[in-house]
Amino acid sequence: MRNPTIVATVVGILALTGSAEAQQPITIRAGTLIDGKGGVTRNAVITVNGAQIAGIGASDNGRVTYDFPALTVLPGLFDTHVHIGAHFGKDGRASTPGETPAEQALAAAGNAYALLMAGFTTVQSVGAASDVPLREAIASGRIPGPRLRT
Secondary structure, eight states, X not given: XXXXXXXXXXXXXXXXXXXXXGSOOEEEEEEEEEOSSSOEEEEEEEEEETTEEEEEEEOOSOOOSEEEEEEEEXXXXXXXXXXXXXXXXXXXXXXXXXXXXXXXXXHHHHHHHHHHHTTEEEEEEOOOTTHHHHHHHHHTTSSOOOEEEO
């Protein structure tokens, strides 16, 4: 039985390597690149300069910063309806009575991280008061997460 294809996003790689603005340009070679418009490139090289993708092309077998021949890179996913702070309580139920604001904030931050690692680069929250400080923390780079629209 073949191993399932592992999916990675450029944003996920950048999140794991730190702030994109503080880095030198990097190149990522991926076994497959899905461009989001129906195109597929094999053995693709993506050049990232700061927080911007500077170029995408076929491999010229030059030196790359990250070499992922078995991975697939795809555009970031969007989810237009999330409850980013929703989570199961200590009893395993969808209610969280007695939870402190800190526990709620940690759960929301964990959800944001999980969404980012799943490939979601933008999410639309249906709106809760706690979404605003979470959105600001993500936008300022203090915690990893997808762009949060609320």
